[in-house]
Amino acid sequence: MHYDAIIIGGSFAGLSAAIYLARARRSVLVIDAGKPRNRFAAQSHGFFAQDGSSPAAMITTARKQVGAYPTVTIMDSVAGDAWKEDDRLMVALEDGAVHSSDRLLLAFGVSDVLPEIAGLAERWGQSVIHCPYCHGYEFSERQLGVLQLSPVSQHQALLISEWGPTTFFLNGGAGPDDAVLEQFQKRGITIESRSIEALVGPGADLSHVQLSDGATLALDALFIGPQQYLTSAIAEQIGCKLNEGPFGPSIAVDDMKMTSVPGVYAAGDITKGGGHTVTFASADGVMAGLAIHRSLAFGAF
Ligand SMILES: Cc1cc2nc3c(=O)[nH]c(=O)nc-3n(C[C@H](O)[C@H](O)[C@H](O)COP(=O)(O)OP(=O)(O)OC[C@H]3O[C@@H](n4cnc5c(N)ncnc54)[C@H](O)[C@@H]3O)c2cc1C
Structure with missing residues (x-):
């Protein structure tokens, strides 16, 4: 199926982008493997109005709210591959299903090496x-x-x-x-x-x-300050430029959260060398959602 935007990763960054796109009445597919980075913590601290909430409860609420918009589809699945086909951005799921979109947002987070x-x-x-x-x-x-x-x-x-x-x-x-x-x-x-x-x-x-x-x-x-890696190899597969930092790679983005590949955006922990928080991930997602909508509306990336 074809969507205005596909979002890989339905956690703090991905769902924050999805709600802005949903409210702009765009069709969105959110693909999520269900393993947010802070799933090991019983409580999340420091996020506006949510201090002490469990990460799982925050994401469950967000999924419910985002999923209530008629133009949003949330799939519990793993995106295995992404590529460009003419102007379309293609995403293959692990089960072999292929979906296409005009814009792609990478929000799949990082994993820690303990x-x-x-x-x-x-x-x-x-x-x-x-x-x-x-x-x-x-x-x-x-x-x-x-x-x-x-x-x-x-x-x-x-x-x-x-x-x-x-x-x-x-x-x-x-x-x-x-x-x-x-x-x-x-x-x-x-x-x-x-x-x-x-x-x-x-x-x-x-x-x-x-x-x-x-x-x-x-x-x-x-x-501990562990090394991290990008949870999915899709950024490299599709040709996004990466930056190397003291803790591992991050995806290079501009102020509008677009990567070096036109039409492909990135948000959340994967775009930062450090300072990873739910607040920054969510803010990134909002910026990416706005930027994607404007690029869809006005025709430029
Ligand atoms: C132990 C721990 C505790 C933390 N506590 C706090 C805290 O108290 N307060 C705070 O502000 N921050 C905290 N953080 C940081 C916070 O977890 C991250 O900043 C935040 O989760 C980043 O959000 P994100 O959306 O970028 O990525 P994530 O939350 O990691 O979400 C990425 C999502 O993408 C999915 N995904 C990955 N690959 C694929 C794929 N190929 N296809 C589909 N889906 C995929 C994952 O399963 C996951 O659901 C903590 C981090 C850790 C490790």
Whole structure:
């Protein structure tokens, strides 16, 4: 079937774009695999009027509201491939069905590569976290740790110490230089050179970490800044220019959220090297929705 726009990814960015296009009375297909990045967290924090809501509840409400518009179709599926055929943008689903559109919005999010440490993956989004603005408040003045995974981790430790006493785990890497060390000392950040062997605690909570020499250290939350990859290969397949950042690739877009491929737009985490939040993803989606509508209405990309 042919649509004005196809949106790959029906989460914060994709559904925010869809509602603007729906209200502009355009036909929209939203394809969603149902795995938003923050699905590991019980609560989402910091989004206007939704502080503490569950990510799943926010998306369920948005899907209901967006899906109520008669020109919107939401499909629970995975887009496997996309390509251009003359002026049309084609999308193939994993089941082989092919749909076409005049504009395509990529909003499929990023995935995190978690360090392979025993007990870490099952605590992701609960007591192993990445964003202090999202989840740091709940651990105020408790025992905090930052695991060194990249050069950015040292800056992360300086920031995290705003929330409570912080231990910086070298994780087999080099220690900070003298200038950073001075800042660590000013902020009371301690450095731990022994590697973490395991995270331990009841359920998804953390009570302590087990170190390489068998000793234990009390810890309530471990912050990490993991590498990320684009959840779908479709951006590369269709020829979008990518940027490389310290955490992985992102899709290059202009101010109107258009990629380097005319008619193909991108929004949300996939377009940013960092600063990933629900608020920014949603705002991006709104911008993309407006831009797509105007390009459909006035004939230019
Ligand atoms: C553990 C954790 C906790 C977080 N907590 C907060 C918080 O408290 N507050 C906050 O503001 N931010 C938080 N974030 C950040 C927030 O999750 C992201 O910024 C936000 O989800 C980005 O929205 P998005 O729409 O760009 O991508 P996503 O929410 O990741 O959605 C992408 C959607 O596209 C779908 N998809 C992927 N590939 C395909 C495909 N090929 N075909 C069809 N669909 C596809 C996915 O299944 C998913 O549904 C957190 C992140 C993490 C990892």
